[in-house]
Amino acid sequence: MDKTYQPQQIEASWYQTWEDKGYFRPSGKGDSYCIMIPPPNVTGSLHMGHGFQQSIMDAMIRYQRMLGKNTLWQVGTDHAGIATQMVVERQLQGEGLSKHDLGRDKFVDKVWEWKEQSGNTITRQMRRLGASMDWTRERFTMDEGLSKAVAEVFIRLYDEKLIYRGKRLVNWDPKLHTAISDLEVINEEENGSFWYFRYPLAEGAKTADGKDHVVIATTRPETMLGDAALAVNPDDERYKDLIGKVVELPLCDRQIPIIADDYVDPEFGTGCVKITPAHDYNDYEVGKRHELPLINILSDDAAINDNAPAAYQGMDRFEARKQIVRDMEAAGLLEKVEPHKLKVPRGDRSGVVIEPYLTNQWYVAIESLAKPAIAAVENGDIEFVPKNWENTYFAWMRDIQDWCISRQLWWGHRIPAWYDRDGNIYVGHDEKEVRQKYELADNLELIQDPDVLDTWFSSALWTFSTLGWPEDTEELKTFHPTDVLVTGFDIIFFWVARMIMMTLKFTGQIPFRKVYITGLIRDSEGQKMSKSKGNVLDPIDLIDGISIDALVAKQTDSMMQPQLAQKIEKATRKHFPEGIAAYGTDALRYTFYSLASTGRDINFDMGRIEGFRNFCNKIWNAARYVLMNTEEQGCSKPEQPEHFSLADRWIQSRFQRTLQAVHDGMANYRLDLVSQAIYDFFWNEYCDWYLELSKPVLWDDDATEEQKNATRYTLLNILEQSLRLAHPFLPFITEEIWQRVTPLLNVEGESIMLQAYPASDDNVIDEAVDKEINWVKGVIEAVRNIRGEMNISPAKAIPVLLTKGSKSDEQNLANNKQFLSKLAKLESIDWLDNPEQAPLASTQLVGKLEVLVPMAGLIDVSAEKERLHKEVDKLEKEIARLQGKLGNEKFVANAPGEVVEKEKEKLTSAENSLTQLQQQLQKIQQL
């Protein structure tokens, strides 16, 4: 074995082996356990969030697989309608073409080509993580089977009147030329202006204070071209008399009425509002109440259309805005302009300002679907972890709006609806079926709706469509409902809620029993990772490493704003002066687990991954030690329990405790605690103590062959069990070592991933053994402390005396002389019956027992005094605290007996210690 762990030498080949041999497929035996992967974008690439969540899912799947479950981790990708179409359009643009030049069919062919070509990137990266998903069942939302499910669902909902077509305001993306849902709109505060316009009163009307105009304020002047009314609050004294009067709409040669509506806040602006029903959600509602006309003044590009005065037609909306402000000013109708902060809605993909726009769209009537979905969480059929995410879910679900599912794209599931010349709607799987279903004449001309469905519509069916629905398949029976969904809180609305609704509706089952909501990975300063900030970490770079130059090139590559490149380069070079080292997959995964606590933000710190790389190296070297000491002699299972040393029994006991902690952590989705438990056990107990305690046995000429065999067996046995314990989290290194270890134990098996998880055995837990080892550790640490504080060379073997202890201390000494001598590097260790005979010595206490290192020639008196003073100070503080507590009658009266008893014991022992150390101090001071 190499002296250090080299992950890159083993990872790829092990993964290949596992996949080739079909280990990721369901075993077909045992209870089922199923996780559905949140399908990533087929043309995307792996980011830290994917890495984090998939590492978690893999740990759960591997754990359950080893527990004997029939596990399915369903893998797949989605078609990401807008994102993917945009990429291909941009490519075409590079060739000077638009999608219209190609036409719909050819364009869609192009997208498929792109998908074939780039679709492997992310799945290849997922394999690098060691993710044990069943690739033979990989699905894609645009697959034939899934597409069939999508159509089926659409048709059934339509036939039940739960899908309808309606003309209303939607969020229109003028760049992408499609409607997008509320969730795809990002509202961010930006600096804008408040323009105050005068609208002249018609027919000589006057305001209460004698003016011949009213003033309105707007942030979007161009919308005035579509104004249908002015509105005031009915109780607003200033405007009461104007209600029902008419104003001249400037620049438009139209008159519009003044209406009264409670919607208007008299306190805000001028208390008088222009109403533009076709371009504002609130105005739309006001317009409906007052039967105002809908005047749409924008085109699909958000340019001014023919409904507006000729002067503005064809102008872009922002150009028109400027022109209108100039024209109003020229007409003397601009009262003032104020700077104003407002929330600007932008498309999350395109980044352009979204317009409320009047179009025909398809909607899902959501209320009847939402009710059972709310109930399923209320009654506990589905549980969120951590629980408080349920509130977020409820808040949204109880105020849910109908879902706009049509998108004006070419890439996606085509809406299965046809129209005749009169605009009648026919819904069915295909034209032929539609004609039959609606008994239409063969010669009736039908045109299919050009739109496609929102990608989330197909993702909402993910848990059952991937298992073969609408067919009644074996897989559905076996794996549905699934066990747990692992995802981020950012898509509770987008995906989780919609999945619950659709799955309940069409299968009558919940999609999953638990929703484990993970935190979001941010950079070490808590910033969201984003291309524009140049702080994105690529999980693959953490695995393979990357030079600083390559990293800088990557961060500044194809930036939207090239002027940021310099800044990013500087920051990148500062954070990663040497680039990123190759830490390997296991280290990366372990880092993710250690961060998987209940918080919602996770700051990814490079120090952590380095620590876990070192942990892997520690495991590697521990294995080297074990193999070096067992390979030649081999071992067999000891026939007599007595052959085991105290240390052997102790590490077996500690292993069981660790196993319990791991099971508890897995049950509670606390992978951070699991990873901590394994780390502590392996490093701080197995390596730091057990391996060291094995040396005195293996290298002791007086030890019997049976004893040595028992220790060799325990070394191997605990190592082998630890590998299985850690395998779900560190799949590669555990497999590699396991393969080398098992021959020595005569364990059969092709792969660690198909082995049983270590078995619980409460009989192995032995508190007496634990106590005795703690005593051994205590004495060793006492000596080491003196050594460290007194600057005694670690190379120097020293004599030690034990005194003032109990019978059991004496017994412990007799039992453990070998351990003590070796681990504390002692020249001798002896029991002193009469403390009076003790030589001048540096003293440490283990309980009442005094550990003495004779000072002769070793120890500086003043250093020892200082050390004792430090100890005495500490004890005095402790005693004062305990006396205060126990002196408080109320404490003694109210606290539970055990607690009081415990405090009393602490006090007694501290007092004893203090006395002993003070005596010692006196003795030294007399010199």
Place this chain on the structure above:
RNA sequence: AGGCGCGUAGCUCAGUUGGUUAGAGCGCUACCUUGACAUGGUAGAGGUCACCAGUUCGAAUCUGGUCGUGCCUACCA
């Protein structure tokens, strides 16, 4: 505006139903290449648990408030 979360060592984070001397990793100090490992070992230093008040015999933990910070939802034209 409403809702949710966070504030514990220099940094990244744990801390179970209130009861330990408040923990881990990284970083820091000193010593050490001893026959698994310097990606290591040994011994240390380092915290008024944001702040204030309350409940309690007892608060990092429970309650109220303040400050700081992050996110989500809804919005004012």
